[in-house]
Amino acid sequence: MIKALIIDDEFHARENLHMMLAEYCPEIEVLGSAGNVTEGRQKITDLQPDLVFVDIRMPSGTEGIELIESFENRLFDVVLVTAFRHYAESALEKFGLEPAQLVLKPIDTEELLNAVAAVRRRIAGS
Numbered sequence: 001m002i003k004a005l006i007i008d009d010e011f012h013a014r015e016n017l018h019m020m021l022a023e024y025c026p027e028i029e030v031l032g033s034a035g036n037v038t039e040g041r042q043k044i045t046d047l048q049p050d051l052v053f054v055d056i057r058m059p060s061g062t063e064g065i066e067l068i069e070s071f072e073n074r075l076f077d078v079v080l081v082t083a084f085r086h087y088a089e090s091a092l093e094k095f096g097l098e099p100a101q102l103v104l105k106p107i108d109t110e111e112l113l114n115a116v117a118a119v120r121r122r123i124a125g126s
Contacts, residue, residue, distance in 0.1 A: 002119065005047060006033040007040035007064065008055035008081065017053060017081065017107060024109055025116045037063045041070065049076050051119055053103075056082040056091060065091050077122055079103060079115045098122070 004021070008014045014033045021028045031047045034040035036058065044052060056064040065087075068078055078095060080088045083105040092102055100118035103111045 001029045002027055002051050002116075002123065003047070003049045004028050004030050004051040004053060005040070005043055005049040005076075006030060006053045007035075007037070007043075007067065008033070008053075009035055009058040010055070011035065013055065013081070013105065017112075020107060020109065020112055021116075024113060027120070028116060037067045040067055044071070044076065050123065051077045051079065053079045053081050056080050056087045057084055065094075068095060077101075077119050079119065081105065081107070 006014050006017050008017070014035070018030050018033065021030055031049055032043055034043050040054070054064040054068060058064060064080070068074065078097060079101050080091055080097070081103045082088050085104060088102045092099060098118045100114040103115050
């Protein structure tokens with residue numbers, strides 16, 4: 001099982017992603033979710049997930065990216081979730097992520113499955 005956390009400022013986006021993961025990705029165990037960066041940082045520290053689904057753009061700008069950057073020795077993988085592709089493309093390179101680790105809103109099932117497969121490959125390779 002891959003332990004995951006969902007961080008997104010939109011309640012319905014968090015719930016939708018959680019439901020999609022439960023239905024299509026049985027290898028993902030969602031440990032919890034957070035609606036902002038402060039709560040997300042605390043949950044990452046407390047729950048030690050293998051994977052964090054994070055919205056790039058929350059109310060004050062590029063908070064999702066700043067959250068990921070704040071972990072110098074990041075022990076979790078990342079899937080970027082956003083409605084804004086142009087914010088995500090530079091973040092993929094910055095964090096050394098595969099293009100498949102970007103999921104655009106509204107979430108497409110195939111994109112989600114590709115992102116989870118990319119994470120499985122990365123975890124298997126480490």
